[in-house]
Structure formats: C-alpha cells, structure tokens
Amino acid sequence: MKIPVAAIRRLTLHDGPGTRTTVFVKGCPLHCRWCHNPECLSARPQLLFHDNHCAGCGRCAEACPHGAHISAPHAIDRSRCRLCGKCVDACWRGALEICGRDYTPEALLPILMRDADFYESGGGVTVSGGEPLLYAEAVARLFALLRGHGIRLVTSASGESAWKAAKCFVFGSAADAELTGDFDLSAISGARIKHLDNGNLELSVPGAFVVIVR
Amino acid sequence: MMRPDQIEASFDEAVFVDGLPISDVSAGVRRVYDEGERSGAPFPVTRARMLAYALGNARLAVNKQDAFAGIVERHYLDSRYGVGEIARIQGERAEAVARRDFPEGFARTNSAWAEGRFFTQADLSHTSPDWDRLLAFGIPGLIAEAEQRHAANPTPFTESVVLACHAFRDFALRFAAVCNREGRHDLAATLDALAARPPETLHEALQLAILYWHVQETEGEWVRSFGIFDRQYLPFLERDLAAGRLTEESAEDMLVSFFALFHAESKGRDAGAPFCFGGYLPGEPLRDGSNRLTRLAWRAFRTLGTPSPKFSIRVNPDTPRELLRFAAECIQEGKNAMVFANEPLVRKAMLRRGKDPSDLANFIPIGCYEPAIMGKELSCTMQCVFNLSKPVEDLFADGAAAPATWEEAEARYFAALERDLREALAIARRWERAWNDINPSPMLSATMAECMERGLDVSQFGTKYATSGVVCAGLATAVDSLLAIRTMVFDRGMISFDDFRAVLLADWEGREDLRQFALRRPPKWGCGDETADALARRICDLAADLIEKAPSAKPGGFQMGLWSIDWCIGIGSNMKATPDGRHAGTPVSKNSGANFGCDAEGPAGVVGSLSRLDHARFPDGAVLDVMLPPRTIAGEEGAEFLVNFVRTLFARGGQFVHFNSLSPDKLREAQRDPAKYRNLQVRLCGWNVRFVDLDRAHQDWIIREAEGSGA
Numbered sequence: 001m002k003i004p005v006a007a008i009r010r011l012t013l014h015d016g017p018g019t020r021t022t023v024f025v026k027g028c029p030l031h032c033r034w035c036h037n038p039e040c041l042s043a044r045p046q047l048l049f050h051d052n053h054c055a056g057c058g059r060c061a062e063a064c065p066h067g068a069h070i071s072a073p074h075a076i077d078r079s080r081c082r083l084c085g086k087c088v089d090a091c092w093r094g095a096l097e098i099c100g101r102d103y104t105p106e107a108l109l110p111i112l113m114r115d116a117d118f119y120e121s122g123g124g125v126t127v128s129g130g131e132p133l134l135y136a137e138a139v140a141r142l143f144a145l146l147r148g149h150g151i152r153l154v155t156s157a158s159g160e161s162a163w164k165a166a167k168c169f170v171f172g173s174a175a176d177a178e179l180t181g182d183f184d185l186s187a188i189s190g191a192r193i194k195h196l197d198n199g200n201l202e203l204s205v206p207g208a209f210v211v212i213v214r
Numbered sequence: 215m216m217r218p219d220q221i222e223a224s225f226d227e228a229v230f231v232d233g234l235p236i237s238d239v240s241a242g243v244r245r246v247y248d249e250g251e252r253s254g255a256p257f258p259v260t261r262a263r264m265l266a267y268a269l270g271n272a273r274l275a276v277n278k279q280d281a282f283a284g285i286v287e288r289h290y291l292d293s294r295y296g297v298g299e300i301a302r303i304q305g306e307r308a309e310a311v312a313r314r315d316f317p318e319g320f321a322r323t324n325s326a327w328a329e330g331r332f333f334t335q336a337d338l339s340h341t342s343p344d345w346d347r348l349l350a351f352g353i354p355g356l357i358a359e360a361e362q363r364h365a366a367n368p369t370p371f372t373e374s375v376v377l378a379c380h381a382f383r384d385f386a387l388r389f390a391a392v393c394n395r396e397g398r399h400d401l402a403a404t405l406d407a408l409a410a411r412p413p414e415t416l417h418e419a420l421q422l423a424i425l426y427w428h429v430q431e432t433e434g435e436w437v438r439s440f441g442i443f444d445r446q447y448l449p450f451l452e453r454d455l456a457a458g459r460l461t462e463e464s465a466e467d468m469l470v471s472f473f474a475l476f477h478a479e480s481k482g483r484d485a486g487a488p489f490c491f492g493g494y495l496p497g498e499p500l501r502d503g504s505n506r507l508t509r510l511a512w513r514a515f516r517t518l519g520t521p522s523p524k525f526s527i528r529v530n531p532d533t534p535r536e537l538l539r540f541a542a543e544c545i546q547e548g549k550n551a552m553v554f555a556n557e558p559l560v561r562k563a564m565l566r567r568g569k570d571p572s573d574l575a576n577f578i579p580i581g582c583y584e585p586a587i588m589g590k591e592l593s594c595t596m597q598c599v600f601n602l603s604k605p606v607e608d609l610f611a612d613g614a615a616a617p618a619t620w621e622e623a624e625a626r627y628f629a630a631l632e633r634d635l636r637e638a639l640a641i642a643r644r645w646e647r648a649w650n651d652i653n654p655s656p657m658l659s660a661t662m663a664e665c666m667e668r669g670l671d672v673s674q675f676g677t678k679y680a681t682s683g684v685v686c687a688g689l690a691t692a693v694d695s696l697l698a699i700r701t702m703v704f705d706r707g708m709i710s711f712d713d714f715r716a717v718l719l720a721d722w723e724g725r726e727d728l729r730q731f732a733l734r735r736p737p738k739w740g741c742g743d744e745t746a747d748a749l750a751r752r753i754c755d756l757a758a759d760l761i762e763k764a765p766s767a768k769p770g771g772f773q774m775g776l777w778s779i780d781w782c783i784g785i786g787s788n789m790k791a792t793p794d795g796r797h798a799g800t801p802v803s804k805n806s807g808a809n810f811g812c813d814a815e816g817p818a819g820v821v822g823s824l825s826r827l828d829h830a831r832f833p834d835g836a837v838l839d840v841m842l843p844p845r846t847i848a849g850e851e852g853a854e855f856l857v858n859f860v861r862t863l864f865a866r867g868g869q870f871v872h873f874n875s876l877s878p879d880k881l882r883e884a885q886r887d888p889a890k891y892r893n894l895q896v897r898l899c900g901w902n903v904r905f906v907d908l909d910r911a912h913q914d915w916i917i918r919e920a921e922g923s924g925a
C-alpha cells in the first residue's frame with residue numbers, strides 16, 4: 001500500500017482550513033493543459049530540472065551513465081534516464097531533483113505529525129495532487145492513522161476515472177469505516193450529492209468534490 | 215483628538231519659550247563637570263549637579279493642543295544638546311577608566327572588534343526604573359525617602375540621590391511655570407500636583423512617566439522599558455472611570471496622545487520606547503493580568519501605527535486569544551512594532567538563575583527582548599557581543615595546518631570558541647566595575663528599593679539582582695560554515711582544505727560554482743536537519759556553560775543571549791568570506807534564525823531547529839525573526855496563522871518572536887521613491903524604523919531578508 005509523493009509542503013494556508021501540511025501525490029487521470037502542478041501528472045518518479053539554477057557546468061552529463069543529459073542547450077533525453085540520481089548528486093547548484101518517492105501510510109505518519117501542534121487551531125493535513133483517490137485505499141489508511149491522532153483532514157478528487165475508488169473511499173469499505181458520517185462533502189464542477197435514508201451521502205453524478213473530515 | 219501627524223508636527227514646530235540654546239546647555243554641563251573634578255567633589259554628586267543643570271536649563275515648549283507637557287529640547291543620539299555633552303563625558307570617562315584599569319584589555323577590545331570577533335563595554339543603557347514604586351511614591355515620596363536616608367547616614371550616594379530628586383521636582387515646577395505662561399493652566403496644575411504628591415489620575419500618572427523619561431535620559435541612561443503598562447496604570451484608569459473623569463473613549467484618545475509623544479520625539483530613530491503588556495499577576499495561583507487597559511492601549515497603538523512606541527506581550531497559556539488576534543491584525547496592517555515573549559519559558563530561565571519566584575511577575579523585556587526584573591535588576595544585557603562564527607575563520611588562519619579529519623576541524627573550532635569566549639569574558643568583567651566611575655545614576659537608583667536600602671547606586675550593584683549579558687551572534691553562519699567544510703572537504707573531497715583557504719581569501723573569486731554548492735547543498739541550520747541542529751546545540755551548550763561559569767564582578771554573573779540585532783552587519787563587515795558561501799564583508803546571520811534563503815523548510819523548519827535548543831539557557835534573551843510574504847498573512851487565515859504560530863513556537867520552547875511582512879518589490883520601489891513610502895515601517899531587529907530612514911546597507915539587508923536570498 002503505497003502513495004507516490006511529489007512534495008510535502010509545511011505551514012500551508014490555502015489548502016483547507018487553518019494551518020496545514022499538504023501532501024502532493026503524483027499521478028492524475030486528467031491531463032489539463034493548465035495544470036498547476038504538472039510534475040504531479042505522471043505517477044512515476046521523474047527527474048526535475050530547475051533551469052533557473054543551472055550554470056551549464058556539465059557535471060550532470062559527466063555523471064550520467066546513460067547519456068541522458070544533452071548540453072547546449074541543456075536538455076534531458078528522458079527516454080534514456082533510469083532515475084539513478086547520479087546527476088542529482090553531481091549538480092553543485094541543486095538544479096536537479098528526483099520528484100516522486102513512494103511512501104507507505106505508516107512512513108508518512110511521523111513526517112506529517114512533525115507539525116501536529118501547528119494544526120491545533122483548526123488546521124490539519126491535506127492530501128492534494130495529482131489525484132489522491134488513485135490511491136484511495138492507501139490514502140484512506142493514512143487518514144485513519146492521522147485520525148487516530150485527532151488530526152483533521154482534507155482531500156479533493158476529480159471524480160473522473162477515480163470514481164469507483166472515490167465511492168469506496170468515502171462511503172465505507174473496510175478501510176475507511178471510521179470516516180463514515182463524520183465528513184463534509186462539497187460537490188464542485190458537476191458532481192451531485194444525494195442524501196440517503198440511512199443518513200449517508202452518495203455521489204449520484206460523477207464530478208469533482210472535496211472531502212473535509214472533521 | 216490630535217492625529218499622530220499633527221502631534222509630530224506640533225513637536226517639530228514647537229516654539230521653545232524657556233531655557234538656553236543647546237550649545238549653552240552643553241557648555242554649562244561641561245562647566246559643572248570641570249568644577250566638580252577640580253574641587254574633588256565625589257563624582258556621584260557632580261553627576262547629580264550636571265543633571266540638575268541640564269534639567270534647569272534645557273529649553274521647554276508647550277502647545278495649545280498638547281495633552282501632556284512633554285516637549286523638551288534634548289537629544290541623546292547626537293550632540294545637539296546638553297545631554298550630548300553628558301554622553302561625551304561618559305565616553306571620555308569610559309576610555310580613561312579602561313586605560314587606567316585594564317589598558318591591555320581595552321586595546322584588545324578594539325582590536326577584537328576590528329576583526330569582527332567580539333566587543334565589550336560598560337553597558338549603561340539597558341535600564342528601567344521601578345515604575346510601581348515611582349508611581350506609588352511620586353516625586354515627593356522619592357525626595358522624602360532620599361532625605362531620610364541622607365539624614366540617617368550621609369554618603370556621596372545619598373547626597374547625589376537627594377540632589378537628583380530635587381532636580382526632578384524643580385524640573386516639574388519649571389515646566390509648570392512654562393505652561394502657565396503659555397496659558398496652559400490645566401497642564402500647569404497637573405505638574406504642580408506632581409511636584410506635591412503622587413499621581414492620582416491616569417493623566418497625572420502618564421504625565422509623571424513622561425517627566426521621568428526626560429529626567430532619566432538626561433541623566434544619561436536610556437529608559438529601556440516603561441514597565442508593565444496595563445498592570446501599572448489600571449488602578450488609575452479604573453478610578454477615573456468610576457469618578458466619571460474619563461470614559462473608555464476619552465481614555466483611548468489620551469493614550470494616543472501619550473504614545474504619540476514617543477514617536478514624535480525620535481521618529482523611530484531611538485530603537486523605540488518599549489511598553490510591556492499582559493502576563494501573570496503577582497501571587498498564586500497564576501492569573502493573566504490582561505485587562506481593559508490592555509485593550510485600550512492596543513487600540514491606541516493601532517490608531518497610531520508609528521514605529522515607536524514598541525509593544526511587547528508576555529504570552530502564557532492564559533493570554534486572551536483576542537489580544538493575540540488583535541496584535542496579529544496590527545501586523546497584517548504593517549504596524550508590527552511588537553515582540554511576543556514566552557512567559558513560562560522566561561520564568562523557567564530566571565528560576566534557573568536563582569531569581570525569587572515572587573519576583574517573576576515583574577519580568578519585563580528590557581530593550582528589545584532581554585528578560586529582566588523591573589525595579590530589581592541592573593541588567594547590562596549588551597556587556598559583550600560575541601561572534602560565534604569568527605572561530606571558523608580562524609581555522610583558515612595563515613600558517614594554520616590543515617586539519618586531517620572533520621573531527622579535528624570541529625575540535626579546533628570548539629577550542630578557538632572557548633579561547634575567544636574566555637578572553638572576551640575576562641575583559642567584560644573589567645568593564646562591569648567601570649560603570650560607577652563612568653556614570654553613577656542617582657535618579658535611576660532613587661526608584662529602586664534595594665539601592666536605597668543598601669545605600670548603593672545601581673552602578674555599584676545596589677539592586678537585588680545584577681547581571682551582564684553576553685550576546686552571541688552568528689549561530690547560523692557558524693553551523694552552516696562548519697558543515698560546508700565537512701561536506702566539501704571531508705565527505706566529498708571536492709576541494710582540499712588549503713585550496714579552500716585560498717578560495718575564501720580571494721572571496722570566492724573565480725569559484726562561484728563552489729560558492730553555489732556551499733549555499734545550496736550542505737546541511738543548514740534552520741531546516742530541522744538533525745546534524746546541523748545537533749552541532750548548533752553543542753555550540754550553544756558550550757557557550758552557555760562558559761558564560762555561566764565565568765567569574766563576574768556582579769552577583770548575578772554573566773548570562774548568554776542568542777541574538778545579534780544589527781551587530782551582525784558590523785561583525786560581518788570585519789570578516790573574510792566564510793565557507794557557507796557568505797561573501798567577505800557581508801552580514802553574518804541575524805538573531806537566532808537561519809541564514810537568509812537557507813530555510814528550505816520554511817518557518818516550520820526553523821521552529822523545528824530552534825526547538826532542539828534549550829532556550830532556558832539564554833537568560834539574556836533569544837529571538838526569532840519571521841519574515842512572511844504579505845499574501846501569506848492576508849485575511850482571516852493569515853491572522854489565525856500568526857496567532858497559531860506564536861502559540862506553537864512557544865509550546866515548543868522558543869523564547870521571543872517578531873514578524874515582518876514585506877514585499878521585496880515594494881522595498882525596492884521605496885528605495886527609488888522614498889517620498890512616496892515615508893510611512894513604510896520595518897521591524898529591523900528589535901525595534902521598528904521607517905524604511906526610508908535606514909542607510910543603504912541596512913536597506914539592502916532587509917531586502918535580502920524579504921526575498922529570502924543569501925546570495
């Protein structure tokens with residue numbers, strides 16, 4: 001049960017209520033042209049290149065065993081890159097970075113708990129992306145772990161191909177039983193939410209939605 | 215109510231109606247001093263006579279609309295005044311005493327400073343009177359006590375105190391006469407009353423504070439705290455409200471006028487007039503003392519929005535959230551002349567240093583963020599300024615053999631640190647005894663119960679507590695530099711130690727690649743990195759051990775502070791390039807925080823690192839500067855974030871914190887068009903200034919901080 005993580009940002013204020021830590025997962029079924037976090041589109045790790053830091057020294061090209069770095073102008077032949085990280089270590093200016101590392105929910109827990117005291121006045125952890133519900137089971141497990149520490153949670157979903165997983169996440173497979181009945185569900189962009197007789201909610205029309213676990 | 219700019223204008227355009235021109239006051243003070251020296255009069259007595267002369271002859275003014283009598287022609291920052299002459303005499307005597315008593319130490323102080331290594335002095339100006347006693351006794355009460363002590367056991371000290379107290383009363387009466395002459399019979403009546411009895415109303419109490427402020431600073435010591443404002447003045451406010459003399463609205467207006475005076479006097483160029491709020495009341499169980507006056511004063515602060523006065527809040531778990539929230543909203547508006555103090559932590563630090571639990575309710579930040587006990591402590595918080603990063607430079611000294619291993623390099627750093635600290639402390643100790651020869655302070659002493667009981671001036675450590683602060687600067691520069699050596703020379707073998715020496719000597723000339731590596735790749739202080747934090751902890755522990763154990767002339771001994779204020783600019787200007795990527799001559803790290811641009815994990819990382827230090831070991835204060843982009847702290851979330859941040863930092867053991875929210879673009883724009891940004895203020899390092907009043911070096915430094923760039 002793994003979540004590919006692109007980045008973890010601390011003390012974020014715009015990913016839900018209060019002071020939060022936001023986990024950006026990698027992988028998204030949509031490929032919107034305007035995506036704000038394009039490094040989160042692919043679920044696989046990727047070599048990132050910050051060209052504003054690059055001095056064109058060529059150390060990366062020297063270090064790469066697969067000839068993936070092309071100089072003048074500096075480009076990366078991604079078909080050759082094996083993500084070994086040698087160029088990242090060789091770069092003196094921090095211009096290269098491997099984005100995407102798999103974490104189990106258990107491994108993420110202590111990282112996210114570092115700032116637990118900052119969450120106290122209404123903040124918490126947000127899982128963003130990317131499409132978190134591509135990893136519905138693992139995210140549900142992470143949420144259950146964090147809930148065990150009283151942490152409030154937010155996630156959002158595009159509701160596209162993750163639709164089935166989303167239903168399972170929100171409406172109670174074994175993994176997220178603790179969540180049932182204790183969340184706010186806001187429909188955005190086309191989704192419809194139906195109130196069921198048993199007090200639960202159901203997404204009757206697929207679309208994007210936000211889950212806030214109280 | 216006058217607007218702040220009107221108060222400022224009224225101050226600047228005041229027509230002085232009584233007294234002598236500045237140059238005459240200067241000459242007169244010098245004459246009194248020379249006569250005293252010639253006649254062999256005890257110096258404390260001469261000092262009191264100099265004070266009396268300056269107060270008796272400084273020019274005074276009062277305007278038609280002034281809420282308080284407070285315009286006195288004096289300035290202690292330059293020599294436009296009689297007081298300038300007092301400062302000059304202090305300087306001459308300090309040098310003479312040092313040359314007489316410890317000529318080698320004095321020469322070493324100068325040479326060590328020229329290297330950016332350390333600096334020691336007799337710190338005369340981190341003082342606060344006992345405001346509670348001053349308000350309770352009033353001027354006649356102080357005189358009565360002084361005369362009684364003098365009659366019982368006359369000494370030069372008691373004589374000097376009697377003279378100073380009389381000078382204080384004569385000053386009030388002279389100001390009253392000026393007010394009468396100008397048709398301000400109301401103010402004259404207040405001043406006459408203060409000459410005859412303790413204050414009874416809020417207006418009288420505040421007027422007494424203004425008079426005392428002028429008197430003490432004319433004596434030659436800055437008033438570095440106006441005490442615990444809301445606690446001290448609440449009884450006056452409540453009496454006035456009960457008697458119908460004031461409403462909350464009229465009280466707030468009065469506070470605006472009162473606080474505005476401090477800004478008008480200096481325009482924010484005097485490190486700010488410090489007022490403290492909130493915190494525990496005396497007695498058990500502990501109860502927070504924030505009250506309706508706290509609210510009124512903070513509303514006045516927000517109305518004013520000037521760099522001075524500067525406010526502090528003693529924050530404890532019972533501090534009302536609304537107060538913190540109000541402060542946060544002021545910060546959002548750019549009115550950030552404030553610092554937050556972690557009261558439980560400070561109390562712990564003070565108990566560790568043997569202070570009585572019953573005194574802790576009188577904890578005040580003195581100056582910027584140095585904890586002291588009001589009315590009971592002589593706290594020379596800047597007796598020594600010490601650069602923790604200088605011993606790194608020594609590793610590369612000419613002729614020093616290259617260390618063979620990282621462990622050897624590290625051990626050499628610690629040995630050099632110990633050597634320098636011992637040397638600095640030995641000289642600082644010689645300065646401790648010098649104050650009495652330089653500037654006996656009878657007025658200040660008169661307010662302190664223990665000074666009067668013991669018959670000793672504050673400068674003879676007559677107070678219950680006497681301490682000397684050792685300000686330790688440049689922690690991040692030290693840690694980041696050492697870890698750059700470790701990473702580049704020993705772990706990666708990128709460069710030999712000797713080649714590194716040449717690179718640093720050449721100020722990275724031709725090796726920008728190496729410099730970029732140093733800036734970006736090795737572990738840094740302030741990112742929650744365990745290696746860096748552990749090294750910082752060891753540096754602080756060693757420094758604190760040496761400082762606490764060093765012999766001191768004072769009963770309270772030396773105590774460590776982890777801050778730098780803007781000394782980091784002066785220190786850095788005297789240093790070569792350092793291995794962390796810093797260029798020669800540029801500032802070392804500021805206060806206890808990360809190097810600019812090296813806090814990769816943001817404020818959460820800095821808090822994580824700081825929480826690994828034991829802040830109770832910094833009884834001379836420790837402060838974190840938090841610089842946040844304006845958009846981060848905007849709106850409801852932003853205000854809550856600030857409150858939350860203070861609470862969390864303190865729960866994790868931080869000591870003091872203050873905030874800036876500045877956009878680098880706006881600051882650059884202000885450099886280009888100063889007239890348009892007249893009122894843009896920045897929290898410099900423990901006080902606020904108008905950005906456009908700063909010199910270029912300070913402006914550029916703040917811009918670098920705002921853009922988070924170390925390069």
Ligand code: SF4
Pocket residue numbers: 053054055056057058059060061074090091092093094095096
């Ligand atoms: S090693 Fe870094 S700085 Fe040098 S060319 Fe490669 S990416 Fe650019």
Ligand code: SF4
Pocket residue numbers: 047063064065066067068069080081082083084085086087088
């Ligand atoms: S990660 Fe490895 S394979 Fe990919 S470009 Fe860098 S050195 Fe080459």
